[in-house]
Amino acid sequence: MKNLEELRKLREKAQKEIQLRSKDARIKVVVGMGTSGIAAGAREVLKTFINEINQKNLTDVIVTQTGEKGMSSMEPIVEIHEEKKPVIVYGDMNPSKVKKVVEEHIVNGKAVDDYLISMEEK
Amino acid sequence: MAHRMNVLVCSGASCISNNSLKVKEALLAEIERLDLKREIKVIETGCMGPCQLGPVLLVYPDETLYKKVQVADVREIVEQHFLKGRPVERLMYKSPLTDELVHKSRDVDYFKKQYKIVLANCGSIDPESLDEYIAVGGYEALGKALTEMNPDSVLDEIKISGLRGRGGGGFPTHLKWMFTKNEKSKEKYVICNADEGDPGAFMDRSVIEGDPHTLIEGMAIAGYVVGASKGYIYVRAEYPLAIERLEKAIAQAKETGFLGENIFQTDFSFDLEVRVGAGAFVCGEETALIHSIEGKRGTPRPRPPYPSASGVWGKPTVLNNVETYANVRHIILNGGAWMAKIGTETSKGTKVFALSGTIKNTGLAEVPMGTTIRELIYDIGGGAPEGHEIKAVQLGGPSGGCVTPEYFDTPIDYESLTALGAMMGSGGVIAMDETACMVNTAKFFLDFTCFESCGKCVPCRVGLKQMYGILDKITKGEGEEEDIEALETLGKTIKATALCGLGQTAPNPVLSTIKFFRHEYEEHIFEKKCRALVCKDLISYEINKDACKACTLCAQKCPVDAIKGERGVVHEIQQEKCISCGNCYDVCPFGAVMRLSGEN
Known part of the structure; x- marks a missing residue:
C-alpha cells in the first residue's frame, strides 16, 4: 500500500461487492419470479438485468424479485420502482428487451412504451 | 458478475453456538443445487446484536431479517425467497408491540434507537475479508493520519472529540496518549485490553469477532501519535473465535502493508502481536495485565508510576480498551468535532451495552451517551417478559451497582452513573425482576470477586472473604442485627484501602443493594424471609x-x-x-x- 490514492482505488473496486448493503437505491427493478414467471423465462430476464447493470456500472440500481402477480399470460413481468414516480410495469420480457429497458428507461429515464403493461400510482 | 443478493449470516459466538455455521453450510448447498451461486453471495458477519433471535440471517437488498433459522428452514428460504421472491413470513421478525411482521430490518424496534459507530461494521461486513473493510473506508483514517496529518494534529482531534476510556474508568484518552507521547524513550508500546471479564459483558469480543481491522487501525494510529512501533493485544483465552479472526486480520494487514515497516511509505513502522491471557479477572487491571504480558504472575502493583511512564518492559505504554480504539478511525475520518456533538456535556460519542437478565431482547446495543436507562431497557431491551416487572438493573458488572426504577430516567454518562452508586464499567446491563433476591445477587458478585482476587493485598483477600461470609450467613437465615452495619463498614474500608480497581470496586454491589434494597436485607435478618423465594434455607x-x-x-x-x-x-x-x-x-x-x- 503506497498511498491514500491507491487505497481509494482499491476501495472503489471493493465497494461494488457490498453496494447491495448500502441503504438507498435510486431505482429498484423487481422481476416476477413466481412459478409461471420462471417457466416463461424470468430467470434469464433477471440475469440479463444483473449483467447489464453491472456492465454499465449503475451502482444506484438494485435488482430484486417478487412472486406471482396474477397475469400469467404476460410473464415474465418486470416492475421498475423509482422514488416519487409511478411504478412502471413491463410484460412479456426477454433478454433483448431487457437491454433496451436498461438503456432507455434506467439510464435515460424514458419508459419503453412498446413493452408497457401499466403505470401504477403508489 | 456481481451478485443480486447478499445473505449475511451472523457468526458471532452466540449465533454460532446456535448452529449458524451449519445453517450457512446448508444455504450454500441449497444455493448450489438451484444454480444460484453466481447470483447470491453468502457472507459470514460478526454479531448483529439481537442475540436472543439467533441464528439471524439478514438478506439484502430486501433487508429481510430472519430469526431463529435452523437447517430445516433453509430449503424453504432459498426456494421461496431467494429464487421466487416470496419472503418466508413465519421466520421473519415480528414486532412484539403490534405483533405485525417487520419487513425491513431497519424497522426492527431493537435497532431503531441505536446509533452505531463502534458496531457499524459488525453484522454488515465479512470480518475475515480485508476487501470488505476497505470498501467501507477501512485504513483511510490511518492513511490520512500518516500522510496528511502529524502526531500533534491527530492528538488534537482526539482531544476535541472528548473520547474517554470505554473500559469503565472513563479517563480522557487524549491525556493518556499525551503523557505517553511526552515521555522521552526510543522504545514505547501500545496495548489493547481485551481481557473482558465482567459477567454479562461481551461487547469487546463482538467488536473483535465482527470487525477486527477497526481495532488494528485504531491501535496503529495510537502508535503513530505516541511514537510506538510495537503493540500487544491482550485477549482472554476463552475467546477463541476472536483470537482466530484477529490473527487472520493481523496477517492480512501485514501482507498489504497496513502493519510492518514504512506504512504508507512513511517513516512509521508498527507491528502487532496477540497475547492470550489465561482468564484471570484481575488481568483486566492494567498493571496486572502488563505483568502478564511480560510473562510474570498477573498481580497488580501500586501506581504511580502509571503505564504511560513505565509500562510493559518498563517502557512508556499507552493502554486502552477495545471499544476505545474502535472509535479512533471514525474520529480521524469525521473530525473530533463530529463526535463532540454526540452525547452529553461530559461524555461524548456512544457506548455499547450488553443487555442480559430478565429482559425480552438480550444482546448488544450501541446508543449515544445521554440515552436514559429507561430507553435502553424498555425501548431497546423490550422490558421484562410478560407478567414480570423489572425492579433493578445492575450496571457495570461486579464493579458496579444496581439502579432502581425511580432513577431509570437518568441520562447515561460516566458521571451520572457514578453519582447513583453504579458505574459505566464495561457496559454490562443485567435486568432483574421480582424473582431476583438482591441479597443473593450481591452474594453472587462477591463470590465472583473473592474467587478472582489475586491475594496480593489484605483488604481484598481477607476483607472480601469476610463480607462474603456475612452475606452467606444472612442468606442462610442466620443473619444478626449488626450485620448490615458490618457490611457497610467493611465495604467502605476495602474501597478505600485495596491496591487495585478490583478490590476498590468489589464492595459496590453490596453497598448499592443495601442502599436501595435495605428492606430485603432486613427481611432476611429479622423475618427470615426471602421475598423472591430464592434463598433455599428461608x-x-x-x-x-x-x-x-x-x-x-x-x-x-x-x-x-x-x-x-x-x-x-x-x-x-x-x-x-x-x-x-x-x-x-x-x-x-x-x-x-x-x-x-x-x-x-
Missing part, C-alpha cells in the same frame, strides 16, 4: 390440601422421603425431614405445592 414447602389430588408424584420425586400420603390420601410434607430442594414444587401437575418464606 423457604419452606407445604401442600395445599384442597388442591392436592393425591397422585403420589411428589412423594416419588422426593429424595429424602419427606412426603407422607398415598393414592387417595392427601399428601403432607414432614418439615423436619424436608431439605427444601423444590422437586415437589416443580413436578406437581396441579400447583398444589406452595413455596413459602417468612410466614411463621
Whole structure:
C-alpha cells in the first residue's frame, strides 16, 4: 500500500461487492419470479438485468424479485420502482428487451412504451 | 458478475453456538443445487446484536431479517425467497408491540434507537475479508493520519472529540496518549485490553469477532501519535473465535502493508502481536495485565508510576480498551468535532451495552451517551417478559451497582452513573425482576470477586472473604442485627484501602443493594424471609390440601422421603425431614405445592 490514492482505488473496486448493503437505491427493478414467471423465462430476464447493470456500472440500481402477480399470460413481468414516480410495469420480457429497458428507461429515464403493461400510482 | 443478493449470516459466538455455521453450510448447498451461486453471495458477519433471535440471517437488498433459522428452514428460504421472491413470513421478525411482521430490518424496534459507530461494521461486513473493510473506508483514517496529518494534529482531534476510556474508568484518552507521547524513550508500546471479564459483558469480543481491522487501525494510529512501533493485544483465552479472526486480520494487514515497516511509505513502522491471557479477572487491571504480558504472575502493583511512564518492559505504554480504539478511525475520518456533538456535556460519542437478565431482547446495543436507562431497557431491551416487572438493573458488572426504577430516567454518562452508586464499567446491563433476591445477587458478585482476587493485598483477600461470609450467613437465615452495619463498614474500608480497581470496586454491589434494597436485607435478618423465594434455607414447602389430588408424584420425586400420603390420601410434607430442594414444587401437575418464606 503506497498511498491514500491507491487505497481509494482499491476501495472503489471493493465497494461494488457490498453496494447491495448500502441503504438507498435510486431505482429498484423487481422481476416476477413466481412459478409461471420462471417457466416463461424470468430467470434469464433477471440475469440479463444483473449483467447489464453491472456492465454499465449503475451502482444506484438494485435488482430484486417478487412472486406471482396474477397475469400469467404476460410473464415474465418486470416492475421498475423509482422514488416519487409511478411504478412502471413491463410484460412479456426477454433478454433483448431487457437491454433496451436498461438503456432507455434506467439510464435515460424514458419508459419503453412498446413493452408497457401499466403505470401504477403508489 | 456481481451478485443480486447478499445473505449475511451472523457468526458471532452466540449465533454460532446456535448452529449458524451449519445453517450457512446448508444455504450454500441449497444455493448450489438451484444454480444460484453466481447470483447470491453468502457472507459470514460478526454479531448483529439481537442475540436472543439467533441464528439471524439478514438478506439484502430486501433487508429481510430472519430469526431463529435452523437447517430445516433453509430449503424453504432459498426456494421461496431467494429464487421466487416470496419472503418466508413465519421466520421473519415480528414486532412484539403490534405483533405485525417487520419487513425491513431497519424497522426492527431493537435497532431503531441505536446509533452505531463502534458496531457499524459488525453484522454488515465479512470480518475475515480485508476487501470488505476497505470498501467501507477501512485504513483511510490511518492513511490520512500518516500522510496528511502529524502526531500533534491527530492528538488534537482526539482531544476535541472528548473520547474517554470505554473500559469503565472513563479517563480522557487524549491525556493518556499525551503523557505517553511526552515521555522521552526510543522504545514505547501500545496495548489493547481485551481481557473482558465482567459477567454479562461481551461487547469487546463482538467488536473483535465482527470487525477486527477497526481495532488494528485504531491501535496503529495510537502508535503513530505516541511514537510506538510495537503493540500487544491482550485477549482472554476463552475467546477463541476472536483470537482466530484477529490473527487472520493481523496477517492480512501485514501482507498489504497496513502493519510492518514504512506504512504508507512513511517513516512509521508498527507491528502487532496477540497475547492470550489465561482468564484471570484481575488481568483486566492494567498493571496486572502488563505483568502478564511480560510473562510474570498477573498481580497488580501500586501506581504511580502509571503505564504511560513505565509500562510493559518498563517502557512508556499507552493502554486502552477495545471499544476505545474502535472509535479512533471514525474520529480521524469525521473530525473530533463530529463526535463532540454526540452525547452529553461530559461524555461524548456512544457506548455499547450488553443487555442480559430478565429482559425480552438480550444482546448488544450501541446508543449515544445521554440515552436514559429507561430507553435502553424498555425501548431497546423490550422490558421484562410478560407478567414480570423489572425492579433493578445492575450496571457495570461486579464493579458496579444496581439502579432502581425511580432513577431509570437518568441520562447515561460516566458521571451520572457514578453519582447513583453504579458505574459505566464495561457496559454490562443485567435486568432483574421480582424473582431476583438482591441479597443473593450481591452474594453472587462477591463470590465472583473473592474467587478472582489475586491475594496480593489484605483488604481484598481477607476483607472480601469476610463480607462474603456475612452475606452467606444472612442468606442462610442466620443473619444478626449488626450485620448490615458490618457490611457497610467493611465495604467502605476495602474501597478505600485495596491496591487495585478490583478490590476498590468489589464492595459496590453490596453497598448499592443495601442502599436501595435495605428492606430485603432486613427481611432476611429479622423475618427470615426471602421475598423472591430464592434463598433455599428461608423457604419452606407445604401442600395445599384442597388442591392436592393425591397422585403420589411428589412423594416419588422426593429424595429424602419427606412426603407422607398415598393414592387417595392427601399428601403432607414432614418439615423436619424436608431439605427444601423444590422437586415437589416443580413436578406437581396441579400447583398444589406452595413455596413459602417468612410466614411463621
